[in-house]
Amino acid sequence: MNLLTVKNLYVPIEGKVIVENLSFNLGQSDRLSIVGPNGAGKTVLLKALLGLIPYSGEIVWDPTARIGYVPQKIDADRHLPLTYTDLFNSKCRILKVAAEQIEEIPPSVGLTKEVLATPVGHLSGGYFQRGLIGFALIGKPNVLLLDEPTASLDEPGEEHIYELIHRLQEQYKLAVITVSHDLSFVYRYASSVLCLNKQSVCIGPPQEVLTTEILEKLYGPSFSYYLHDHGDKVHSETESTSFR
Amino acid sequence: MTAPALYSIILVLLTAFAAGLVGSFALMKRMSLAGDVISHIALPGLGLALLFHFNPLFGAAATLFLGTLLIWRLQQGGTLTTDVAIGVIFTAALAIGTLVTPSEDLIEALFGGFQSLTLPWFLLGVLAVSGIITFIYAFRHKLILALFSPELAAATGINVARLDLYYLLIFSLTILLGLRFLGALLVGALIIVPAATGRQLTHTLPAFLTASSTTSVLSVAIGFLINSYYSHLTLGSVTLNLSLGPAIISVATVLFLLSLLRRKA
Numbered sequence: 001m002n003l004l005t006v007k008n009l010y011v012p013i014e015g016k017v018i019v020e021n022l023s024f025n026l027g028q029s030d031r032l033s034i035v036g037p038n039g040a041g042k043t044v045l046l047k048a049l050l051g052l053i054p055y056s057g058e059i060v061w062d063p064t065a066r067i068g069y070v071p072q073k074i075d076a077d078r079h080l081p082l083t084y085t086d087l088f089n090s091k092c093r094i095l096k097v098a099a100e101q102i103e104e105i106p107p108s109v110g111l112t113k114e115v116l117a118t119p120v121g122h123l124s125g126g127y128f129q130r131g132l133i134g135f136a137l138i139g140k141p142n143v144l145l146l147d148e149p150t151a152s153l154d155e156p157g158e159e160h161i162y163e164l165i166h167r168l169q170e171q172y173k174l175a176v177i178t179v180s181h182d183l184s185f186v187y188r189y190a191s192s193v194l195c196l197n198k199q200s201v202c203i204g205p206p207q208e209v210l211t212t213e214i215l216e217k218l219y220g221p222s223f224s225y226y227l228h229d230h231g232d233k234v235h236s237e238t239e240s241t242s243f244r
Numbered sequence: 245m246t247a248p249a250l251y252s253i254i255l256v257l258l259t260a261f262a263a264g265l266v267g268s269f270a271l272m273k274r275m276s277l278a279g280d281v282i283s284h285i286a287l288p289g290l291g292l293a294l295l296f297h298f299n300p301l302f303g304a305a306a307t308l309f310l311g312t313l314l315i316w317r318l319q320q321g322g323t324l325t326t327d328v329a330i331g332v333i334f335t336a337a338l339a340i341g342t343l344v345t346p347s348e349d350l351i352e353a354l355f356g357g358f359q360s361l362t363l364p365w366f367l368l369g370v371l372a373v374s375g376i377i378t379f380i381y382a383f384r385h386k387l388i389l390a391l392f393s394p395e396l397a398a399a400t401g402i403n404v405a406r407l408d409l410y411y412l413l414i415f416s417l418t419i420l421l422g423l424r425f426l427g428a429l430l431v432g433a434l435i436i437v438p439a440a441t442g443r444q445l446t447h448t449l450p451a452f453l454t455a456s457s458t459t460s461v462l463s464v465a466i467g468f469l470i471n472s473y474y475s476h477l478t479l480g481s482v483t484l485n486l487s488l489g490p491a492i493i494s495v496a497t498v499l500f501l502l503s504l505l506r507r508k509a
Binding site: 047 | 385388389395398400401446451
């Protein structure tokens with residue numbers, strides 16, 4: 001059964017078509033990664049899937065789908081007197097979820113009581129991101145949408161967040177759609193990859209579809225790609241595009 | 245003290261409490277500058293009402309309502325940014341308002357003054373303050389999520405545009421309540437300055453809301469006392485005219501300056 005069906009999707013922003021004629025499905029427990037160069041429409045696609053911006057074509061969520069969303073970056077005011085305790089509490093009240101039902105969330109995303117009680121503007125990037133993931137888990141979603149969840153983190157921080165997402169995915173049997181710049185993450189954790197450059201350039205399991213030809217088509221001919229076949233490690237390099 | 249004077253004092257203290265709550269959210273929404281000058285748009289309405297001899301509150305309410313819709317449209321991504329609107333529209337409102345307001349009423353329209361209230365107006369005022377406090381209480385969770393991230397709030401199912409409009413209307417209602425005492429130039433400060441003090445002194449949300457409201461009520465109470473005992477203060481050869489509005493906002497500003505001395509933990 002599909003949780004999500006997208007058919008002939010067009011998303012315009014200020015009269016300019018950003019996503020064009022896109023079709024794909026998401027099944028239960030699928031791990032879909034969306035890759036593509038800057039400006040390819042990845043974030044716009046996620047926003048359309050969430051119903052935050054107008055589009056034409058079809059986006060059909062199964063009635064059983066409960067969506068959790070982790071945005072790319074939140075420009076939190078450092079002086080905001082808000083903690084994740086306040087934010088979790090507010091979301092619980094809005095969704096009418098009892099506070100006891102979310103007791104397991106902070107430990108499962110690695111948030112201690114002290115972190116929960118610290119104003120969000122004072123948290124490190126890693127804890128801030130864990131908080132956002134915890135926030136997304138309120139309301140027991142069965143699908144998570146993550147927009148470059150590691151964009152503001154250093155490399156060890158990235159690894160922790162990727163492992164966390166992977167663990168939560170297994171633990172809660174979540175379907176996950178992740179926008180990522182990191183092809184090694186895509187290789188390790190994605191069951192399928194959608195290469196997006198306004199239109200869909202490829203879709204399928206990463207080992208099959210991420211060929212040099214496709215990546216050049218996606219990122220341009222200056223892209224060079226080296227697949228080191230040591231275990232599952234993949235490195236990507238480019239002259240013009242930064243993936244990290 | 246007569247009953248109408250007492251009604252007036254009670255209402256302005258209640259308004260101050262509500263202004264502290266509304267101002268806390270205005271500060272967190274980073275609209276302190278807009279908040280300070282939205283009130284200017286009340287002036288043309290106030291002036292026209294005085295010119296044509298109808299209740300100034302109705303005139304002020306009409307232009308405030310239009311101004312609120314305008315700010316809201318701009319926030320929703322119009323062609324002008326909010327700071328451009330503040331720079332042009334609100335100062336223009338002040339200029340036009342000054343032109344149309346009869347000169348004998350101008351000082352009071354700009355800086356307010358003490359006015360007694362009849363029982364029906366008092367009850368209407370109490371109803372309005374209750375509405376403001378109820379709104380903040382009932383919508384606090386939605387307001388919190390929306391100011392943290394409008395996008396995340398929308399993904400949680402909140403209609404952020406509508407929430408913004410409700411909040412701005414509540415903001416304008418607070419301005420309208422304070423207008424008669426503080427005037428079009430100063431009433432915005434009652435919303436913003438005590439909240440700035442509250443934020444300086446606290447680092448949790450409940451403490452922030454409490455501190456802002458308390459500071460606001462204190463500013464009004466002390467301002468009232470100063471005004472009633474020293475309406476003309478003589479210092480040597482200088483006589484200060486301590487009218488109510490400026491007295492209240494001066495007290496609020498002094499409290500803010502004092503709060504700067506205390507470093508947050």
